[in-house]
Amino acid sequence: MQQPVRKAIFPVGGLGTRFLPATKALPKEMLPIVDMPLIEYAVQEAMAAGIEEFIFVTGRGKSAIEDHFDRHFELETTLSERGKTEALELVLQSTPKPGRIAYVRQGEPLGLGHAVWCARRFVGNEPFAVLLADDLIMSDPPTLARMVEVYEERGGNVISLMEVPSEHTSRYGIVEPGDDDGRIVDVQGLVEKPRPESAPSNLAIVGRYILQPDIMDYLSLGSLGTGNEIQLTDSMIKLIGNHPFHGLRLTGTRFDCGTKIGFLEANVAYALGRNDLDGDARSSIAAILEAF
Ligand code: UTP
Numbered sequence: 001m002q003q004p005v006r007k008a009i010f011p012v013g014g015l016g017t018r019f020l021p022a023t024k025a026l027p028k029e030m031l032p033i034v035d036m037p038l039i040e041y042a043v044q045e046a047m048a049a050g051i052e053e054f055i056f057v058t059g060r061g062k063s064a065i066e067d068h069f070d071r072h073f074e075l076e077t078t079l080s081e082r083g084k085t086e087a088l089e090l091v092l093q094s095t096p097k098p099g100r101i102a103y104v105r106q107g108e109p110l111g112l113g114h115a116v117w118c119a120r121r122f123v124g125n126e127p128f129a130v131l132l133a134d135d136l137i138m139s140d141p142p143t144l145a146r147m148v149e150v151y152e153e154r155g156g157n158v159i160s161l162m163e164v165p166s167e168h169t170s171r172y173g174i175v176e177p178g179d180d181d182g183r184i185v186d187v188q189g190l191v192e193k194p195r196p197e198s199a200p201s202n203l204a205i206v207g208r209y210i211l212q213p214d215i216m217d218y219l220s221l222g223s224l225g226t227g228n229e230i231q232l233t234d235s236m237i238k239l240i241g242n243h244p245f246h247g248l249r250l251t252g253t254r255f256d257c258g259t260k261i262g263f264l265e266a267n268v269a270y271a272l273g274r275n276d277l278d279g280d281a282r283s284s285i286a287a288i289l290e291a292f
Contacts, residue, residue: 002127002151002152002155003126003127004050005049005050005051005126005127005128005129005148005151005210006050006051006052006053006126007051007052007053007054007055007122007123007126007128007129008046008051008053008054008055008128008129008130008131008144009055009056009057009115009116009119009122009123009128009129009130009131010029010039010042010043010046010054010055010056010057010130010131010133011057011106011112011115011116011130011132012027012028012029012039012056012057012058012059012062012065012133013057013058013059013062013105013106013109013115013118014028014059014109014115015059015109016028016258018258018259018260019031019258019260019263025061026064027039027061027062027064027065028134028258029042029062029065029133029134030064030065030068031257031263033136033257033263033266033267033270034267034270034271034274034277037068038133038134038136038257039065039068039133040068040094041133041136042131042132042133042136043069043094043096045131045137045142045143045144045145046129046131046144047096048141048142048144048145049129049142049144049145049147049148050145050148051129051144052100053100053101053102053122054069054096054100054101054102055101055102055103055104055119055122055123056101056102056103056104057104057105057106057115057116057118057119058103058104058105058106059105059106059107059109066103068094069094069095069096069101070095071095072091075091076088076091076092079091102122104118104119104121104122105118106118110229110230111224111225111227111229111230111231111232112132112229112230112231112232113219113225113229113230113231113232113233113234113235114219114222114229114230116130116211116215116216116219116232117216117219117220117222117230120216120219120220123213123216124213125213126213127151127210127211127212127213128210128211128213129144129147129148129208129209129210129211130207130208130209130211130232131144131207131208132207132208133257134207134256134257134258135206135207135208135254135255135256135257135258136254136255136257136266137160137206137208137250137252137253137254137255138252138253138254138255138266138269138270138273139250139251139252139253140252143160143206143208143250143251143252144208146248146251147159147160147208147210147248148210150184150246150248151210154184154244154246155243155244156212156243156244156245156246157187157209157210157211157212157236157239157243157244157245157246158209158210158246158247158248159175159187159205159206159208159209159210159236159245159246159247159248160205160206160207160208160209160247160248160250161175161185161203161204161205161206161247161248161249161250162203162204162206162249162250162254163202163203163204163249164202164203164204165202166196166199166202167196168204169193169194169195169196169199169202169204170193170194170195170196171193171204172193172204172205173190173191173192173193173204173205173231173232173233173236174190174191174192174193174194174199174200174201174202174203174204174205175187175189175190175200175201175203175204175205175247176188176189176190176191176200176201177200177201177203177247182249183248183249184246184247184248184249185203185246185247185248185249186244186245186246186247187240187245187246187247188240188245189237189240190205190233190236190237190240191233192225192226192231192233192234193226193227203247205233205247206250206254209232209236211236211239212239212242212243214239214242215235215236215238215239218234218235218238218239219232219235253269255269268281268285
C-alpha cells in the first residue's frame, strides 16, 4: 500500500503581472470565476481528493487569501440573523477545519520550484500534492481525485497532462513519453518550455502534481533554470528513475486563468454550466455578440 497523499501545497506567491492593474493589491488567486475565487476551486478540488492539510505559499499583498479561508464571525452572525442560510453555508464551506491550514511566506518570487521548496517543513517525509489555482479544470470526477487513484494503484509521482498544439510547446513543461495506454503515459523525460523543433512530444504538464518528498533535496540546490527562475520541472527530472513517474491525461476542460482570454473563457463556461445562471447567461452572451 502507498503512503497516503494527505497534504497539498498551493503556491500563491507569484506577482500576477499579466493581470495588472487588477493584481496590484488583490492576489490573482482571489479573482472570481462567476462568484467564487480561483483559489477556492483549487481547495475544493483538493478536499474532493481527500486532502487533509492545506499549505499556502504566499507573498506580499496576499493576506486576502488568509482572510478568505478564516472564520468571519460578524458576517456569519449577520447572515444568520437575516435568515440567509444559503449564503451562510457558502461562507462556511470555504473554511477548512481549525489547524488544517498553514501559510508560509516565499519572501521573493524566485519561481514555482522555490515556492514548493518553501513548504518543505510542512510537508516532511510524505508524498504531497501541488495545485496551481490559475490552472482551472472543469472535470467530473475532479482531476486531483483521478490522480490520487492512479497514485494508489501505481505509486511514485503523478502529473496531469494535456495535448497542446505543437507551436505552443514553448509555453509549457513537455513530457518525453514512454509507454502510453491512451490514459496513462510513462514519463521518461521532461523539458521546460522547449521550442517546437526540439520538443519530445506535444504532451504538456498542467498545474497538478503528486510528488515524492525527495524532490525537496533537489529543489534545495536552488539551481536556476528557464527564465532565470527555480523551476519545478528541473527537479522533477531528477526524480525520474528514483520512482515510477506517471502522466495522467486530463479529462474535461482546462482554462488557463493566468491569461486574460483563459480567465474570460472560464467565466463564460462556468456561468453556462450553472443551473441558476445558464438561461440568462446564454441570452446575455447572444445580446453582447450582436451589439459589439
Ligand atoms: P505564473 O507563472 O502564472 O506567475 O505562476 P505569476 O507571477 O503568478 O503570474 P504572471 O506570469 O506574472 O502573470 C504559476 C503559479 O505559481 C505561483 C503563482 O502564484 C501561480 O499560482 N508562483 C510562481 C509562486 O507561488 N511563486 C513564484 O515565485 C512563481
